[in-house]
Amino acid sequence: MAAELLSVEQISRSYGTRKAVDGVSFRVKQGQTVGLIGPNGAGKSTTVGMICGLLRADSGRIVLDGETVGQGASAAKRKIGFVPQDLALYEELPAIENLKLFGALYGLKGAALRQRCEQVLALVNLADRAADKPATFSGGMKRRLNIAAALLHEPQLLILDEPTVGVDPQSRNAIFDTLEALQAQGRALIYTSHYMEEVERLADHIVIIDHGKVLADETPAALHQRLPAQAALEVELATEPSAALLAGVRALPGVTAVERSGVALNIGLADSAHAAPVLAWLDAQGLALRHFATARTSLENIFLNLTGRSLRD
Numbered sequence: 001m002a003a004e005l006l007s008v009e010q011i012s013r014s015y016g017t018r019k020a021v022d023g024v025s026f027r028v029k030q031g032q033t034v035g036l037i038g039p040n041g042a043g044k045s046t047t048v049g050m051i052c053g054l055l056r057a058d059s060g061r062i063v064l065d066g067e068t069v070g071q072g073a074s075a076a077k078r079k080i081g082f083v084p085q086d087l088a089l090y091e092e093l094p095a096i097e098n099l100k101l102f103g104a105l106y107g108l109k110g111a112a113l114r115q116r117c118e119q120v121l122a123l124v125n126l127a128d129r130a131a132d133k134p135a136t137f138s139g140g141m142k143r144r145l146n147i148a149a150a151l152l153h154e155p156q157l158l159i160l161d162e163p164t165v166g167v168d169p170q171s172r173n174a175i176f177d178t179l180e181a182l183q184a185q186g187r188a189l190i191y192t193s194h195y196m197e198e199v200e201r202l203a204d205h206i207v208i209i210d211h212g213k214v215l216a217d218e219t220p221a222a223l224h225q226r227l228p229a230q231a232a233l234e235v236e237l238a239t240e241p242s243a244a245l246l247a248g249v250r251a252l253p254g255v256t257a258v259e260r261s262g263v264a265l266n267i268g269l270a271d272s273a274h275a276a277p278v279l280a281w282l283d284a285q286g287l288a289l290r291h292f293a294t295a296r297t298s299l300e301n302i303f304l305n306l307t308g309r310s311l312r313d
């Protein structure tokens with residue numbers, strides 16, 4: 001079992017009378033990726049701001065590698081790399097010069113600084129753009145340069161606040177490649193997003209946050225088990241099904257829900273193993289199936305399930 005790296009204990013913070021973060025707790029182990037997910041305004045940025053020591057917590061405690069993180073400089077804070085939502089780059093300075101500036105802030109210099117800048121540029125796949133200015137980069141390339149900057153001091157924990165916002169799909173994949181390479185190196189990550197599929201892809205633990213409170217803190221598999229349907233069967237019939245037929249489908253073993261839209265049926269299943277018997281039953285009713293497909297249900301619906309609201313407007 002991996003050792004604990006970060007412990008966030010009952011942290012809260014208000015802006016005026018608005019409680020942005022209200023008693024949030026979770027843990028990150030060495031080498032673990034924790035996805036922090038919630039809708040806009042849920043309190044994700046405020047939470048990671050407090051972990052990085054950029055924002056003061058009104059109450060609660062944050063312990064990193066055995067040391068309390070507070071405001072001001074501390075050894076604990078040097079173990080964190082932070083990639084903020086708002087990019088902090090000098091647009092007119094070549095990429096490598098941007099990194100040298102950030103590296104100097106961490107006390108790196110000379111050959112060690114140059115070598116480390118080259119290493120992190122290679123890691124984010126920008127080695128061939130070292131001499132180019134961020135002003136000429138796409139949104140995703142800028143984001144990767146920001147990730148490189150946050151890695152210069154070899155932090156144990158990298159925190160990324162919604163790193164795919166404003167990034168095209170191709171660059172998004174390049175960001176994921178970089179993060180997967182960091183995971184393979186054993187680096188711990190906290191990744192905030194309001195896209196469940198991103199968090200599901202990267203995280204081995206998911207913390208769902210809403211109105212400043214933690215609603216769930218589980219592995220993706222455990223979270224999945226909380227969904228009423230584990231798989232879905234989509235069926236398109238040649239003719240509209242009768243009410244009696246729908247009732248018949250609903251009564252089949254393993255069927256958790258049936259939705260009809262014209263000639264299409266969306267059948268929720270407790271397990272994908274129920275798909276074949278359901279199809280056989282439909283066939284036995286003499287119904288012509290024009291098309292069918294099965295899919296594992298996505299975790300996207302879990303937020304709706306927990307709150308009755310959708311993750312995005």
Ligand SMILES: Nc1ncnc2c1ncn2[C@@H]1O[C@H](COP(=O)(O)OP(=O)(O)OP(=O)(O)O)[C@@H](O)[C@H]1O
Pocket residue numbers: 015018019020021038039040041042043044045046047194
């Ligand atoms: N500097 C601030 N002053 C006043 N209120 C703030 C400030 N920063 C955040 N808030 C409020 O605190 C709440 C939590 O905001 P926060 O930015 O932490 O949420 P978030 O989950 O990161 O959302 P987003 O995805 O939009 O960044 C929101 O209601 C927000 O309006």
